[in-house]
Amino acid sequence: MWGWMVAVATLAWGCSKPKPVGYTRFPQTLIPPPGREVAASPAPPAPTVPDPSRLPTSPTPPTVQVDATTAPPAPPVVAVRPPEDNEPWTPILAWCRARGLPTPEIQTGSRAVRIGGIVHHLGFEPVERAGAVCIHPLDRLKTFEPLLQAMVWPTPRSVVLDPGHGGSQAGTRSLTGNRFEKEFTLDWALRLKPLLEARGWTVHLTRTNDLDLSLTDRVRIAETVRAGLFISLHFNSSFPNTQARGLETYCLTPCGMASTTTRIYADDISATHPNNRHDDANLLLARRLHRQVLAATGTADRGIRRARFMEVLRGQDRPAVLIEGGFLSNPDDSRAINTPAYRQRLAEGVARALD
Ligand SMILES: [Zn+2]
Structure with a gap:
């Protein structure tokens, strides 16, 4: 997870639920x-594996060796057109x-x-x-x-998978058993890699073992390999609230807009980050991933969300998304995430999104 969750009322889409005022x-x-997929709607009149259920027992080197002295500099910040005051x-x-x-x-x-x-x-x-x-x-x-718009894939097709946390940064603890987020995110990525390679993607992992890795290094790896996409894999927690469950997919908040989720950082709505140049592609990628992971797992839909707290996304000069694949603080989600079969479904959902 990324800090603590903001309390967001459970969405009541069901017909049996009372309608709120308004x-x-x-x-x-x-x-x-x-x-x-909505993008496949009729054209409008143009408006403008192996079973890695356990961590590797012997350290393997990261897929990418990063040399901080040769990593390209962060791309320049670009202005995003805000709506006119009278629009x-x-x-x-x-x-x-x-x-x-x-x-x-x-x-x-x-x-x-x-x-x-x-x-x-x-x-x-x-x-x-x-x-x-x-x-x-x-x-x-x-x-x-x-x-x-339709999603346009990068050429060549290359993606960095970022298993969240690692080493001393264990992430959130599972309600079921003494296991931690860092183990499950790595397992998800290791299952996903061959599925994407079979679809013609070149896949880099930010870590392939239980390694401490800074957020800056995760971004630098994507720069070094000139990745076309970046997907960060996490699991959520709302502890001590154990009710929240389901899938959340995040992309960077566009300039001028309030974030869905704010945590320990101020949400400066006037801020523009390098990744904002990919606002449209971020959303299309998030939508594909969210839809396919929901379909593969049958979990609850907590929506595509915007946030500025994710340093791992802000500086990326490529479409970048962070998925929270369920709540380790919820008994049902936690039990599911503890099973290799569920994590395989998570991987298959992401892979299908990149078909
Ligand atoms: Zn996390």
Whole structure:
């Protein structure tokens, strides 16, 4: 996990749940079933393995040796266009309809929306204006407009997998047994590597054993091998709250937008980081990963989220995403994550996302 969790109310999408005041719900039948990627919708009128269930018993060297003196410098920060002050909020249902996107499910009073079966967290709460549900122009620009694009894979296809934690940084402790996040993230990555290689990807791991590795070194490895994508693998915790469970996928918060999750860092909404140049691709990658891991595991959908606390993502000059594959603080999630079969499903979900 990354620090502690912000308390976020469990999303109540089920029809049997009472509707909160101000709730605006749209026909479930208009939401395509999971598995259909929004980007594959009809073109709109163009708007603008081995069983590594245990840690390796003998140390193996990292896949990549990093030489700090030769690592390329961080890419320059680029400006991101903020919406104009007078830019109107967007009546999002009509906007989606005109572009062939599925009708989103939106709750006024909540930043969580469901688009094409996947929960996304917006930067601003939707509002009702003249009888229409409207979203902030930055949410339209950074969450809905990217869905009109198809994911473009890097050439050549290369990816860095980053098993979170390692060595003295054990990560969060499993509620089930005396096991730690660092072991499960490495196992996930080792299972995933051959699956991606079989799909033609060149795969680098930031660590292949129980190694201490700084966040800076993880980013530097991706720079050194000139990786096309970066995927950081983690497990979550909300301890002592043991109720929270399910999948969360993070990408960097776009400039001007409030983060979904803030922890010990101030969330400076005016901040722009190098990785913000990949805002659209970050979201498309997050969406593919989130959808496929949900489908592979059947776990709860806690949504695609934005955060600025992840140093491991901020400086990346490539699409970069961090997945929290379940809560080690939840009894059900923890029991599942302790099984090799579940971790294999996690790996297969990520691999299918990169097909
Ligand atoms: Zn973690």
